[in-house]
Amino acid sequence: MKHQAILIAVAFLISTPWSQPMPDQVAANSLQGYLQVAEEAPEVFPLLTKGASLGVGIPYFADSVGDQPTEYLYEVQTNLGTAMLLRVALINDLWQAQEIGFVDLAREISLVREAWPLQKGYSISIILNTQEKGFYFTIPEVEIENQTPIVFAGLDSKLVQKYSQLTPKAEK
């Protein structure tokens, strides 16, 4: 009887859609894999320090914002702040970790976060414009539909305050 109950429970878990790993879980598992490599070979991921954890998953869209994101960029937090991003994508109905990196984008996103704090209720989404090969962010909580370009300063110093003004989507 006990064995039967276990079998039924297992069968239930396998058959239910929510038994499939969700993006948060996939990202967490993937980060553990990267951390193992980083521990043995720090030169591969110099920013990935022991104890790194995942921040919020940011919806990530190519070209236009859809209702349901099929990709997320997870902020990888170290004791020094947001160091990298981990990309997770829905491929063939399965959430799969894709890559870790985007160091400069991570830095810019942390600057966007300072201008538009999560604690004050602002979420952000990232849009990749594949034609222009540029990144944009949008804050859905503000009244006007907006799409603000992310500027990679490179060697040119740019003030953080650059992200406090949003660009209305119509002007983009």
Added chain:
Amino acid sequence: MKQAFLSLFLSLTLLSQSWGATLFAPVHYQERSNWDWAALCQTILDVYGLYITQTEIATWATPTNTNTGTYVSGFTTVPDRKGIDLILAHFKNISSTYLARSLSEIEVASYLTQGKLIVAGKGNGIDIIYGYRAGYVSSITPWPGFGASALPYSTYLNEYGYSWQETLIIDSPRTARSSRYIVESSVPRTYATFAVDKLTINDGVKVYANATTTTSYGSIGSGWYNTIPNLFTNGINLGANAYVGTTTSTGPVLMRSNSVINGNLTMLNTSTLTKQAGARVTGSTLQQNLPYLQPAFGTNEFAGVAQTTVNIEPDKARLYLSPGSYWIYNIKQRSPVRLRAGDYFFKDLNCDGCTFEVDASAGPVRVYVSGTLLWTGTLVYAAGATNRFMLAYLGKETTYINGYLDGTIIAPDAHLVLGQASAKNYTGMYVARDLTVHQYSVVRFRPFTFE
């Protein structure tokens, strides 16, 4: 069957042997929407010691269109487009092998272990593969914001749904860069003291803006550059009662009691500023992105140089050295060495109380040391301007400058220590991976004239 086992054995052996293949490759983002190939060529040429702009590359490779794509290999004449293999051969005589396919995981590991970068052509652009480790591929995508990333090989094969279709293996041996290139491409020229990682200014140190002032203070800073940029350095530790000018830091800044930054403090993260009692910043505290620097990589000036040790005993007659490469020089007290305009390369230089006389009347004097540098000597200017002497240490050992050396000192990959002994006055530019200025030293900014 036996062959399959042998193949599997060889594969596993190769993978285990190739466990450490991560090559140096600086990230360059494409400056125009179709210039991923130009940025990629810039990265590879940079690795081979040639720094040129994407515009220069495109002017030669695609002269009839200022923003267009080109090929991994080959060329067309109408329109005029030359492939990456031709570009690399043209600018730096770099040889490469083209394959109209992707590489297997074993091949990726193998080529990287041989020190060969790999260009991967995909449906949506091109990448450079610079690392492989335990199933993970490290690559650079030149799109702004992407940069360096790491992902499982199986994912890399079909990332974003675009398959890896063609390959260019960069065959030429990676040559060491010239000392001058390393130093001059990586040195910020507006700071009196700059540490790539950790800058320690001890108690009572004063950093002045020029050779004569006692009221204007010189700039200091810290920052870092690497394959994957490490924005977070050990920052700056400013001792009690130290006085410095405008300060920038990608890492945390600790201002000990009564230390003063005369001017603005610019940081990547202003929340990592710690001020003890009485410490003050006279200007604003700003948050900005900051420049990165390059660490040093091997030099190549010693090919064919006789590996002899030259010992010059105390009180010897003046030695006139011509620009060129030397092996080990041990120069004792009161023995003067006259240097004229040009570049000098020493494997080891031990100046034990010696005197360097600089004749810079015909141009700057640059001294590069790649092994060990010991300096307890004196530097005097016999002729020419006093901003024309530079000592560059390209090794990794902690190096103490315990004598009078009024000139610029660059040590991109070492810990440089100034003012530990009685000599406390320095005039020039001081740039190192880590830099410590001991207490009550005075540093005066006098920029080296690089030209």
